[in-house]
Amino acid sequence: GAVVSQHPSWVICKSGTSVKIECRSLDFQATTMFWYRQFPKQSLMLMATSNEGSKATYEQGVEKDKFLINHASLTLSTLTVTSAHPEDSSFYICKQRAGEYGYTFGSGTRLTVV
């Protein structure tokens, strides 16, 4: 089945620096990638939807200048957290469609900003 490789799995960075998270489709061409952030109590908030070759669609309340999403090819979507702050520390995970129905998730990235 479809596989999404997400990395890094975890990253620690200093406040003010930027971190790039990659999600790569290994055996499926993903025209759409969904990016989520995990909040306390484990619910995942949809941050944005990226479409290959076009601008990402951000959910209300998500700063598009802070969370830069690039989907330059059918196999790669990236999320860059710019000028990271401790409050950005969270678990970020991507998801893509796997065929006409069903979804495949990346393995997630735990970001800690110190």
Added chain:
Amino acid sequence: GEDVEQSLFLSVREGDSSVINCTYTDSSSTYLYWYKQEPGAGLQLLTYIFSNMDMKQDQRLTVLLNKKDKHLSLRIADTQTGDSAIYFCAESRSSASKIIFGSGTRLSIRP
């Protein structure tokens, strides 16, 4: 490797019970989750169960865990049209570990 599997579709009549099944492979799973995704929304955590439990009930929701068979199920009693959604099964080894998701089961309700 870690894998979580669930069927893609389930159709039930309004008022009946829905049972969504899930199997997982990681014997070290400690937390098992059920998430609900409605159109255009994020993944809402519905409920979760620890691996040392067999059952957990929360209003219309009942989670059953067969740890020996690595089988998890979610039962929704008196299914309503508002229950139409995609339900994701997931597992993790700890609250800080990565979460492994199934592909989602699309629950549709017929009159």
